[in-house]
Amino acid sequence: MAIMTYREALNMALREEMDRDPRVFVMGEEVGLYDGAYKVTQGLLKAYGERRIIDTPICESGFTGVGVGAAMLGLRPVIEMMTFNFSILALDQIVNSAAKMCYMSGGQYPIPLVVRGPGGPAAQLAAQHSQSMETYFYHVPGLKVVRPTTPADAKGLLKSAIRDDNPVIFIEAETLYAVKGEVPDDPDFTIPLGKAIIRREGTDVTVIAYMGMMYRAMEVAEELAKEGISCELVDPRTLRPMDTDTIVSSVRKTHRAVVLEAGAGFAGMGSEIASEITEEAFDDLDAPVERVTGENAPMPYAKNLERLKTPSREKIAAAIRKVCYR
Amino acid sequence: MAIMTYREALNMALREEMDRDPRVFVMGEEVGLYDGAYKVTQGLLKAYGERRIIDTPICESGFTGVGVGAAMLGLRPVIEMMTFNFSILALDQIVNSAAKMCYMSGGQYPIPLVVRGPGGPAAQLAAQHSQSMETYFYHVPGLKVVRPTTPADAKGLLKSAIRDDNPVIFIEAETLYAVKGEVPDDPDFTIPLGKAIIRREGTDVTVIAYMGMMYRAMEVAEELAKEGISCELVDPRTLRPMDTDTIVSSVRKTHRAVVLEAGAGFAGMGSEIASEITEEAFDDLDAPVERVTGENAPMPYAKNLERLKTPSREKIAAAIRKVCYR
Amino acid sequence: MAQAKTIVLAPRLDAELARRILYQMSLIRRFEEKAAEMYALGKIGGFLHLYIGQEAVAVGATSAIRPDDYAVSSYREHGHCLAKGSDPKKVMAELFGRMGGLSKGKGGSMHLFDKSVNFLGGHGIVGAHLPLAAGAGFAIKYQGGDQVVLCYFGDGAVPEGEFHESMNLAALWKLPVIFLCENNRYAMGTAIHRALAQTEVWRFAETYGMHGEAVDGMDVLAVRDCVMRAVERARRDKAPALIEARTYRFRGHSMRDPAGAVYRTKEEVEREKLRDPITLFAERCAKDGILSEADVKAVEKDVSDVADEAVAFAEASPEPPPEELFQDVYRD
Amino acid sequence: MAQAKTIVLAPRLDAELARRILYQMSLIRRFEEKAAEMYALGKIGGFLHLYIGQEAVAVGATSAIRPDDYAVSSYREHGHCLAKGSDPKKVMAELFGRMGGLSKGKGGSMHLFDKSVNFLGGHGIVGAHLPLAAGAGFAIKYQGGDQVVLCYFGDGAVPEGEFHESMNLAALWKLPVIFLCENNRYAMGTAIHRALAQTEVWRFAETYGMHGEAVDGMDVLAVRDCVMRAVERARRDKAPALIEARTYRFRGHSMRDPAGAVYRTKEEVEREKLRDPITLFAERCAKDGILSEADVKAVEKDVSDVADEAVAFAEASPEPPPEELFQDVYRD
Numbered sequence A, B: 001m002a003i004m005t006y007r008e009a010l011n012m013a014l015r016e017e018m019d020r021d022p023r024v025f026v027m028g029e030e031v032g033l034y035d036g037a038y039k040v041t042q043g044l045l046k047a048y049g050e051r052r053i054i055d056t057p058i059c060e061s062g063f064t065g066v067g068v069g070a071a072m073l074g075l076r077p078v079i080e081m082m083t084f085n086f087s088i089l090a091l092d093q094i095v096n097s098a099a100k101m102c103y104m105s106g107g108q109y110p111i112p113l114v115v116r117g118p119g120g121p122a123a124q125l126a127a128q129h130s131q132s133m134e135t136y137f138y139h140v141p142g143l144k145v146v147r148p149t150t151p152a153d154a155k156g157l158l159k160s161a162i163r164d165d166n167p168v169i170f171i172e173a174e175t176l177y178a179v180k181g182e183v184p185d186d187p188d189f190t191i192p193l194g195k196a197i198i199r200r201e202g203t204d205v206t207v208i209a210y211m212g213m214m215y216r217a218m219e220v221a222e223e224l225a226k227e228g229i230s231c232e233l234v235d236p237r238t239l240r241p242m243d244t245d246t247i248v249s250s251v252r253k254t255h256r257a258v259v260l261e262a263g264a265g266f267a268g269m270g271s272e273i274a275s276e277i278t279e280e281a282f283d284d285l286d287a288p289v290e291r292v293t294g295e296n297a298p299m300p301y302a303k304n305l306e307r308l309k310t311p312s313r314e315k316i317a318a319a320i321r322k323v324c325y326r
Numbered sequence C, D: 001m002a003q004a005k006t007i008v009l010a011p012r013l014d015a016e017l018a019r020r021i022l023y024q025m026s027l028i029r030r031f032e033e034k035a036a037e038m039y040a041l042g043k044i045g046g047f048l049h050l051y052i053g054q055e056a057v058a059v060g061a062t063s064a065i066r067p068d069d070y071a072v073s074s075y076r077e078h079g080h081c082l083a084k085g086s087d088p089k090k091v092m093a094e095l096f097g098r099m100g101g102l103s104k105g106k107g108g109s110m111h112l113f114d115k116s117v118n119f120l121g122g123h124g125i126v127g128a129h130l131p132l133a134a135g136a137g138f139a140i141k142y143q144g145g146d147q148v149v150l151c152y153f154g155d156g157a158v159p160e161g162e163f164h165e166s167m168n169l170a171a172l173w174k175l176p177v178i179f180l181c182e183n184n185r186y187a188m189g190t191a192i193h194r195a196l197a198q199t200e201v202w203r204f205a206e207t208y209g210m211h212g213e214a215v216d217g218m219d220v221l222a223v224r225d226c227v228m229r230a231v232e233r234a235r236r237d238k239a240p241a242l243i244e245a246r247t248y249r250f251r252g253h254s255m256r257d258p259a260g261a262v263y264r265t266k267e268e269v270e271r272e273k274l275r276d277p278i279t280l281f282a283e284r285c286a287k288d289g290i291l292s293e294a295d296v297k298a299v300e301k302d303v304s305d306v307a308d309e310a311v312a313f314a315e316a317s318p319e320p321p322p323e324e325l326f327q328d329v330y331r332d
């Protein structure tokens, strides 16, 4: 175990997997000479050279497609999106090439590809650079989608993503790169995709959240504990495939659920989680599942408006109290 | 009133709006000389000439961006996607330019743009050409999303979409173009965006569906009537903004709801509708809302597998019986 | 338009090579005529894009590469797939949507894949497979191999952004990719001059500092020679090339555009048919006394037998079992 | 690199024009120095991309168009927006995220829009505004107007597919768009030779049969003249053009890359600073006796007053009220 930042944990995972498997390479904008726009790939060019750490021109569709083509020949590309906002330009390659190739080819061409980078709300970056991008991916059969909340998860899940034989969309967060935590330095440490984790045990209500929303939920849970409300916090970690069992069995225990989502709420991840809970645990629910989501507006630049866009501690606490009829 | 096909109804709407407003023009692949890949724009080039009916090279992002830029200068472009499968290449222009421009500019540049064309499952077109594309749009603040089920709706809603000052994603269906129905020929006939319609009155269960799924639901409703199950069929018509009131008040009446969706089910439109119903009408529900959706796989080419991919009459009937405890 | 110097590079055209070339072009032709019949009978569904008229490009180009080289194409790929060496039986079964197909019937006509012959697939989104070709070239270089990638695409893909991105990456990184544009002058109903401000596709190579060349796509030997030279360069200096093969599609864009005569005149189509690549090549072989009339007849008989067998195989092949719907969504 | 024939076309440089040009370049410089201070003080958040060093491009180009012409740019657009005539107060207030800003504080530094001066915005997705420029050109033609569109973008946008798509559409449809590439040799940390197989950006025009030209982007009069000629052609024949202005960014890519010295040497930066466009122009005016030292001093004082007023205005401007979060999501 070692204490390190989320950023360092990702860097460690990349190094370990590159050491372990010569087919793994990293490609993207500024990943090499510049050491990464957010320094996640710091030192990799120096350690692995230009053959395996490849800087690209600005052409997301082009270099993502290069990753898919390289995967068809047996390599295991890790494509960095400088930020996931730009992955929308590569969406056709991800959805129509990467996600469907194994199926269309009847299993002849699986695509072991990781597309990673920071996504989600980021400080005052406004409408085009501050948005939740997972929504464009988790609906797509053939893709796996990961959102790692802690440094340890960042390492363990990225390693599993790189070893996975399917295209994995791995969305980190600019706002979490500096977060510190305990991270196993054992190179064999991995966390399986598709397994949720209970971050806090509780008895009164199940709160489902990931990334920044989970940290906010932890604070709220402490506050509410003082009021005698005991929150169980569940982090899906992988959005597709979703570990519905862990979520539902928690709800069966608490009889109440609140789903948090940083992105705009309409038809977001929260809708799916709420639906699954209701379908599986309808008779166990003492209250309808509550969703606390980002407002249905683009992200404004102004700081005061930006604050109103994403779910506040107050809103989260209110929703929890509501399902607990307090 | 006149009996005409869904295709003719769209063609009529385009002609009426072009006659009504000189700022309206149609641009896309094969819309002119070829009279439209699916003949929706039949005769328009002859009637309006090359200035207003513009054939484009194959560059979806480019010509969709041209539409957005033209809208900034006050024109009202109707961009045809030969099929919506290709809109994924224009997604950045739709999401980051069209949907956010009004907001980012503080209201200076609204974007009156319609992007229309056929979408959804189509006969044996396989993984890349047969998929539900609305999922990439209805989550996005700033966009409106329409899915017209009948010829009359096709006309009335397309006219409203063209007159709307916001970007409207208007997704037709290749499989419905030949469907015939009564269509008002009054050029002032329009159907407001954001209003659902009850296509069949019923008392036992509310079934929410649109496009091909609605036609299938109608057949099932007739069959089930024989068993004494009375289905109320609600068609949202506009997915964003969603007319939750009409849906929920129907459910308040029937106490049961089944949501149909042709596309893959995970985190689809059905999840949002089911969540809204549960949140708003939890205490009125006698059973959890059931979702009947497409299977979570890419669309296979083989006819027999394709049939298994989208919800069958049997599955729909079974879900309805289930919520009715029959 | 650069001259094709057949004599210089291509090994002298002997009877064996001539027969192979004639056989492959004729097989593709016959196979597709059969496919068209089967489509009319409803045995094949969805879209069916015929390659008829363009056979010299696939056969000439493939004759210039090795079996371990790669090829990738668009949705009009039957010819490219068969030329690369796929079993006609499995290809026809795929068109039928049967378990015996290349992809167990899950891909269909637009998505033929055959790993056994390094055919990286038929792709349905115009322009989308160009980056894949660059990626294959990248992988070859990464693995230290000396193979090349042959990337077929239509004139309609040139205005797409991915054409530009792929050309730049291949040239910038020196990837062994031969971009082979089959310019049949139309993208569906759009004539090339209505799609490109500058219609000499091969000239696009200049702005990327890449070798560019145009060749008569109806002359199988000219194509073979032109591609051979590009392949040699690609293997030696890992340099990409852009080749524009000037060809023509005799049929409509797809079976849903049978005549394909709204946007082009019957006269034009008839005139182009006089340059049928198969007839031209057969006549030339006869004239040069390389193949006898009997040889030609024999080839015709062989290919029609093979096409019939392919249909019989496809007919006999079972539908994929229901479980196949969920197979291959993920590789576990 | 084509010669800039200033004398031929540009009206003789009189004191009035010289003062205007010096004023605008100096204002942009001073405004951004202030913005940088405010960023350091936390008054401005998010990304802030400074234009310092490139002022001659925006000012020279804007001096060649009419007020009713249009301009559109990327996220490094403070200079383009100010040159087009936007009120520095409103621009600074936008950077502050205040109600008095051009977009009520909702766009910020990367998204400046000013309909009152036909500035079509700052756009954050590299390459995405090139199709918008083509669309504005299309609308001008559709409406029978004679305006032109000035589209600024960086060298980093050239490898993007939308560059290719927009160039082709503008040339194919003859749209009055001037694509003005500000080649400052770096896209963030990526030197142009690591991004493009062929680095003479203006030469890309050839493949689209479009007029292409390179100009010294540190010489405001050369830029003015070059753009004037392109504008004349665009108005007359609705012909687009691609101009490559060779310039240099004195600061880092953004405030988060302050030094910007990982990927370029201090020596290079210092050497380039000797070609400061403002100093070069002021010296030239002095040498030719067009502006006195007093004139120059006066301009410096004016712009620093205007920049101070802009900051004062921004400080005093209120935050947007909460309702603004939902305003302008839709226009009803």
Ligand SMILES: Cc1ncc(C[n+]2csc(CCOP(=O)(O)OP(=O)(O)O)c2C)c(N)n1
Pocket (backbone or CB within 6 Å): B029, B058, B060, B082, B086, B089, C076, C124, C125, C126, C127, C153, C154, C155, C156, C157, C184, C186, C187, C188, C249, C253
């Ligand atoms: C991105 C995209 N846009 C549109 C289409 C619809 N479409 C299929 S084929 C085609 C024409 C392509 O023409 P070309 O590239 O010249 O190939 P050809 O059909 O002539 O072989 C079009 C527009 C598509 N498949 N993909």
Ligand SMILES: Cc1ncc(C[n+]2csc(CCOP(=O)(O)OP(=O)(O)O)c2C)c(N)n1
Pocket (backbone or CB within 6 Å): A029, A058, A060, A082, A086, A089, D076, D124, D125, D126, D127, D153, D154, D155, D156, D157, D184, D186, D187, D188, D249, D253
């Ligand atoms: C599509 C896209 N990819 C990546 C980015 C991140 N990014 C912002 S600016 C930039 C460099 C652009 O360089 P250039 O076009 O030369 O403009 P300059 O910054 O030099 O003015 C990059 C990669 C982006 N904004 N959009």
Ligand SMILES: [Mg+2]
Pocket (backbone or CB within 6 Å): C154, C155, C156, C182, C183, C184, C185, C186, C187, C188
């Ligand atoms: Mg073609």
Ligand SMILES: [Mg+2]
Pocket (backbone or CB within 6 Å): D154, D155, D156, D182, D183, D184, D185, D186, D187, D188
């Ligand atoms: Mg630059």
